[in-house]
Amino acid sequence: MKLIDFDGIDFKIADEALLVKPIRELFRKDRSAKKEEFWKQISYLWFMCDPRSTYQFLIDDEERSAEIIKQEGLGEGWKPSATLKEAMEVYKRQTTTTASLLLEDMRFGLDSIRGLIRKIGKSMSDNPDEEGGMPMKLDKALDSMTKAVDKIPDLAKKLVEAEKALSKDFMDEDKARGAVIKAIGEDL
Numbered sequence: 649m650k651l652i653d654f655d656g657i658d659f660k661i662a663d664e665a666l667l668v669k670p671i672r673e674l675f676r677k678d679r680s681a682k683k684e685e686f687w688k689q690i691s692y693l694w695f696m697c698d699p700r701s702t703y704q705f706l707i708d709d710e711e712r713s714a715e716i717i718k719q720e721g722l723g724e725g726w727k728p729s730a731t732l733k734e735a736m737e738v739y740k741r742q743t744t745t746t747a748s749l750l751l752e753d754m755r756f757g758l759d760s761i762r763g764l765i766r767k768i769g770k771s772m773s774d775n776p777d778e779e780g781g782m783p784m785k786l787d788k789a790l791d792s793m794t795k796a797v798d799k800i801p802d803l804a805k806k807l808v809e810a811e812k813a814l815s816k817d818f819m820d821e822d823k824a825r826g827a828v829i830k831a832i833g834e835d836l
Contacts, residue, residue, distance in 0.1 A: 649742035651694055661690065668742075670735035677731070688722055689732045695720065697739050699748045707759045747808050754800045757793060764790050 650662040665671050671690075678686035695701045695716045696709070706712035717726050728736070768790065 649739065651690065651698070651739065659687075661686075668735065668738050670731050670738055673731050674729075674735060688720075688726075689728070689735075691720055692716055692722065692728060693732060693736050693739055697736050698743065699751060704755065707756055747804050750800060750804050754797060754804075757797050757800075761790065761793050761797065764793070 649664060649668070651665045653660045653662050661671070661675065666675060674689050675683070675686055678684070695703045696712060698704075703712050703716055706715055713728075716722070768787075
């Protein structure tokens with residue numbers, strides 16, 4: 649689902665986004681000429697939910713939300729409305745693919761590896777006399793997680809290829825049934 653269009657000069661809400669009831673409600677509720685409150689909410693929605701958001705490295709939703717509110721200047725005490733929360737849920741469902749779920753899991757795994765590395769570092773400084781200063785459980789867990797994460801890019805690539813093939817099959821099936829979209833003026 650496309651949320652925002654950029655025409656080279658200005659941002660505009662994508663037509664298909666306005667087909668989604670809660671997004672349409674957010675748009676209609678802001679009666680101002682520049683729709684400033686609407687754009688704040690849409691910005692928050694995009695930064696929180698879109699897999700391409702620069703804030704996705706923050707795994708914890710509450711931490712990500714606080715950082716977005718702070719960095720994007722939404723104002724102290726700003727909170728998403730019930731309608732915005734509903735729009736976020738719809739947007740998440742509309743933009744979720746198997747590959748995006750795998751990417752989310754990969755980020756979670758990498759965040760867990762970071763945590764293990766910190767534990768190992770702390771263990772090494774707290775127990776310098778242990779063999780390498782690294783407890784065996786942490787070492788094995790780190791090895792297992794690293795091996796799993798190494799496999800993810802290949803899996804993601806295969807998933808994307810499979811999703812493209814499936815989409816192509818659906819498009820081919822539509823064409824076989826005669827579902828043809830004509831260009832403007834094609835009948836002339």
